[in-house]
Amino acid sequence: MYPKNYKYSQEHEWVLLEGQTATVGITDYAQHSLGDVVFVELPKPGAKFSAGGVLGTVESVKAVSEIYSPITLEVTEVNAVLANAPEKINQDPHGAAWLLKGRATNPSEMAGLMDATAYEAFVAEKEKEEHA
Amino acid sequence: MTSPTTETLRKTALNTVHRQMGAKMVNFGGWDMPVEYSGILAEHNAVRTAAGLFDVSHMGEIEIHGTESLALVQQVTSNDAGKLSDGQIQYSGLLTDAGTFVDDILVHRCGPGHFFLCVNAGNQGRDFAYIQQQNRFACKPENAGDRYSQLAIQGPRALEILGRLTPVNLAALRYYHFTRGAVDGVEAMISRTGYTGEDGFEIYFDPRHSERLWGALLDAGKAQGMIPCGLGARNTLRLEAGMCLYGHEIDETTTVWEANLGWICKLEKGLFLGHDALERQKAAGLERILVGFEMADRLIARDGYPVFCEGRASGRVTSGSPAPFLKKNIGMAYVPWRLREPGTEICIGIRGQQAPARVVKLPFYKRLK
Numbered sequence A: 001m002y003p004k005n006y007k008y009s010q011e012h013e014w015v016l017l018e019g020q021t022a023t024v025g026i027t028d029y030a031q032h033s034l035g036d037v038v039f040v041e042l043p044k045p046g047a048k049f050s051a052g053g054v055l056g057t058v059e060s061v062k063a064v065s066e067i068y069s070p071i072t073l074e075v076t077e078v079n080a081v082l083a084n085a086p087e088k089i090n091q092d093p094h095g096a097a098w099l100l101k102g103r104a105t106n107p108s109e110m111a112g113l114m115d116a117t118a119y120e121a122f123v124a125e126k127e128k129e130e131h132a
Numbered sequence B: 001m002t003s004p005t006t007e008t009l010r011k012t013a014l015n016t017v018h019r020q021m022g023a024k025m026v027n028f029g030g031w032d033m034p035v036e037y038s039g040i041l042a043e044h045n046a047v048r049t050a051a052g053l054f055d056v057s058h059m060g061e062i063e064i065h066g067t068e069s070l071a072l073v074q075q076v077t078s079n080d081a082g083k084l085s086d087g088q089i090q091y092s093g094l095l096t097d098a099g100t101f102v103d104d105i106l107v108h109r110c111g112p113g114h115f116f117l118c119v120n121a122g123n124q125g126r127d128f129a130y131i132q133q134q135n136r137f138a139c140k141p142e143n144a145g146d147r148y149s150q151l152a153i154q155g156p157r158a159l160e161i162l163g164r165l166t167p168v169n170l171a172a173l174r175y176y177h178f179t180r181g182a183v184d185g186v187e188a189m190i191s192r193t194g195y196t197g198e199d200g201f202e203i204y205f206d207p208r209h210s211e212r213l214w215g216a217l218l219d220a221g222k223a224q225g226m227i228p229c230g231l232g233a234r235n236t237l238r239l240e241a242g243m244c245l246y247g248h249e250i251d252e253t254t255t256v257w258e259a260n261l262g263w264i265c266k267l268e269k270g271l272f273l274g275h276d277a278l279e280r281q282k283a284a285g286l287e288r289i290l291v292g293f294e295m296a297d298r299l300i301a302r303d304g305y306p307v308f309c310e311g312r313a314s315g316r317v318t319s320g321s322p323a324p325f326l327k328k329n330i331g332m333a334y335v336p337w338r339l340r341e342p343g344t345e346i347c348i349g350i351r352g353q354q355a356p357a358r359v360v361k362l363p364f365y366k367r368l369k
Helices: A029-035 A107-113 A117-130 B015-020 B040-049 B069-075 B122-132 B159-164 B207-222 B230-241 B275-284
Strands: A012-016 A021-026 A037-041 A054-060 A064-067 A073-078 A100-104 B024-028 B031-036 B054-055 B058-065 B088-095 B101-111 B114-119 B140-143 B151-155 B178-183 B186-191 B201-205 B227-231 B289-296 B305-310 B314-325 B328-336 B345-350 B353-360
Touching: A012 A107, A021 A073, A029 A054, A037 A107, A054 B159, A054 B178, A054 B230, B015 B031, B031 B230, B040 B054, B040 B227, B040 B230, B058 B069, B058 B122, B069 B122, B069 B314, B088 B122, B088 B353, B101 B122, B114 B122, B122 B140, B151 B159, B151 B186, B151 B207, B159 B201, B159 B207, B178 B207, B201 B207, B230 B314, B230 B328, B305 B328, B314 B345, B328 B345, B328 B353
Parallel strands: B054 B227
Antiparallel strands: A012 A021, A021 A100, A037 A054, A054 A064, A073 A100, B024 B031, B054 B151, B058 B114, B058 B140, B088 B101, B101 B114, B151 B201, B178 B186, B186 B201, B289 B328, B289 B353, B305 B314, B305 B345, B314 B328, B345 B353
């Protein structure tokens, strides 16, 4: 379910680092919690964010969810598909519905994120709490 | 602050079924309720184009029996229950002495000495205590919430679907009327009412038969595209239809006039709680009024967001959401009286931005007859 080559934050973002290019999205757990996504607000290329900074928002019918940058980056590209098809986030959160790409200025931060196995365990714990 | 675990929440008779169906559950007014099954957009649009089935057993019921039942109902409500014939229903306000809302309710006249009120889930205890306190008449109110489960079947195909399970002539049952009959062999009260803006029925019956009726209705409606719907779609549907939600558009601080519900306020019926305050306010004029608004673009206004009129802070959004069928972003809010005209431009504060919107006529959505 959760790609092995991605890293994951506690706020349910994923990041794929290829060289200095980071691709960021939200996880399947996040899209499922949100429900039907209807609107995405993303930054412009050139915008800079430290790890933990608010990149934008993903909105579902019922909720607004802030997206936090998993690592420090400078935005280079934003996924244009999402402006008119926000529901792609529900359909393919780890693939076609990536949110943005950026230049990772401090790649060592990746070490502080969870790998797929750790994230799966993290999510399993959360789901247990929710069904209590 | 810790939230209650689901053990401390109240549950309808269908709670296990909802969980088995994979519904996302939410704490709604102290009840563990399904918010969505397959998704709010799909559920909302199913109701607008086919049909949806809702478990609304959390709603409360208060029965009043006795020769002076009508007098008690008239005393505590804003609408004229004296106009009801047997089997007829009216929307009404349970009012304070100030003409503001204790609750919004449906009043059913079963007979001259028997009235049946459907009240909001979270207000049941308060409403019952209030009615008892006001009762100086020859009648007895009963808190009947535990004696009824309630299902709502709503949408253009609702009649066709329910018709398969009941000998009752549903086509002859007029809107805002009710009757009694069997649904899949289960004795029930069937009313042609709903909270969605579509044609549909609300069915009240003994909770013992809940799983059976839920299953029978879903089976009967499957071929027509009926799906189970949760509170998420219930909210977006009623909002599109311009209907109020207690605790949002109406509460103990809003009068019947301010809430744009003058049509359920019949001062001429005689004295009732709130009558004099409402008469005075009518003469003095309103300072504020509830309106509907539409956002100018993709930004979404939500409950509680600040409203700005002519650049000045002017209250908050009472309900705001995307409208799944209309494909717009809509909401309701109280604005100063003189800014109530459709077309008036206002702004909604969204994460520090002033998002443009304009006042529109209610309802946002009205079904074709």
